Amino acid sequence: MTTTPTTAPTIAVDQGLKLYRSMFRIRRFETTAGELFAGGRLPGFIHLSLGQEAVATGVCSALDDHDTVSTTHRGHGHCLAKGGDLQQMMAELYGKEGGVTRGRAGSMHASDSSVGILGANGIVGGGIPMAVGSALAAQLDGKGRVSVAFFGDGAVGEGVFTESVNLATLWKLPMIFVCENNGYAELTPTTVHLANTRIIELARPYGIAVEAVDGNDVLAVLAAATRAVARGRRGEGPTLLEMDTTRWQGHFEGDPQRYRSKEELRAMIDRDPVATWRTGLIELGVNEESLDAIEAEVAAEVQAAVQVVEQMAPSRADELLRDVYPEGNRA
Ligand SMILES: Cc1ncc(C[n+]2csc(CCOP(=O)(O)OP(=O)(O)O)c2C)c(N)n1
Ligand SMILES: [Mg+2]
Numbered sequence: 001m002t003t004t005p006t007t008a009p010t011i012a013v014d015q016g017l018k019l020y021r022s023m024f025r026i027r028r029f030e031t032t033a034g035e036l037f038a039g040g041r042l043p044g045f046i047h048l049s050l051g052q053e054a055v056a057t058g059v060c061s062a063l064d065d066h067d068t069v070s071t072t073h074r075g076h077g078h079c080l081a082k083g084g085d086l087q088q089m090m091a092e093l094y095g096k097e098g099g100v101t102r103g104r105a106g107s108m109h110a111s112d113s114s115v116g117i118l119g120a121n122g123i124v125g126g127g128i129p130m131a132v133g134s135a136l137a138a139q140l141d142g143k144g145r146v147s148v149a150f151f152g153d154g155a156v157g158e159g160v161f162t163e164s165v166n167l168a169t170l171w172k173l174p175m176i177f178v179c180e181n182n183g184y185a186e187l188t189p190t191t192v193h194l195a196n197t198r199i200i201e202l203a204r205p206y207g208i209a210v211e212a213v214d215g216n217d218v219l220a221v222l223a224a225a226t227r228a229v230a231r232g233r234r235g236e237g238p239t240l241l242e243m244d245t246t247r248w249q250g251h252f253e254g255d256p257q258r259y260r261s262k263e264e265l266r267a268m269i270d271r272d273p274v275a276t277w278r279t280g281l282i283e284l285g286v287n288e289e290s291l292d293a294i295e296a297e298v299a300a301e302v303q304a305a306v307q308v309v310e311q312m313a314p315s316r317a318d319e320l321l322r323d324v325y326p327e328g329n330r331a
């Protein structure tokens with residue numbers, strides 16, 4: 001896919017290191033979650049975002065705390081990049097009381113309104129209209145907030161995608177649609193499930209501003225997101241960013257991936273967003289030791305979180321309906 005080249009070729013080293021730390025935190029969190037799941041420590045299902053770290057980091061780095069995001073079943077990275085607490089996120093995956101939603105939501109429905117995370121969604125496309133609602137609220141309160149919906153190529157075939165693009169464009173909402181086009185919805189390639197695999201072309205007739213971006217180049221993502229956020233804050237309406245990215249793992253942990261060749265998997269790893277930005281930083285003059293130190297700090301942070309979470313009490317079954325229905329209306 002032809003993507004817009006980055007227009008941010010230079011970046012302050014401090015900011016560049018922050019981007020690296022954020023991406024590496026997602027990488028480490030996801031790798032660890034995968035190992036824990038394989039070892040039977042995590043209940044339910046998890047979907048990892050390995051290979052997509054630059055999208056979460058680049059977009060969320062263009063946002064403020066008061067901006068909101070909605071995400072998908074593959075949302076751990078978005079939550080971490082938006083400021084979600086790593087230990088609470090891990091506890092949520094474990095189904096522990098100390099989880100961000102007290103272990104009741106798990107991987108696919110975690111949310112944290114204190115940092116603008118509207119929530120992950122197990123329903124494909126489900127987060128898009130929530131983000132549109134949040135964008136409408138932002139427009140009405142006039143404080144310059146923007147709202148982001150992360151979603152996959154699989155959500156584009158859902159009616160709610162076009163309904164949301166239509167309304168957001170019509171009402172000039174401060175909204176950013178971020179499509180993570182990783183080429184697959186579950187086991188189905190985009191060539192099989194989309195009439196046009198260029199998602200910007202599917203959205204363009206609505207009159208929405210669109211941009212195709214190399215989603216594995218964190219600077220390109222940050223630059224495009226910064227432009228989209230500025231448009232939203234200026235009251236110029238929504239933008240759709242199509243991120244060309246790579247899903248390294250199977251759809252879910254345990255997916256044997258019989259539908260992909262070894263060559264395809266290898267080619268994706270050649271586009272590793274974390275390694276690419278590590279090289280970029282070294283070219284900017286950062287020494288390897290500083291990057292190794294960040295990696296060691298992050299590894300220790302994740303390991304410490306797992307140790308604490310392992311000791312936590314499980315989510316309380318007798319309180320499952322608390323906070324679900326208003327007091328006095330419980331089933
Ligand atoms: C409305 C709905 N239909 C089908 C499913 C089953 N399902 C779960 S994930 C998924 C594919 C999602 O693909 P995509 O949106 O591209 O996200 P990705 O997994 O690639 O990140 C499907 C079909 C669902 N959860 N919700
Ligand atoms: Mg996909």
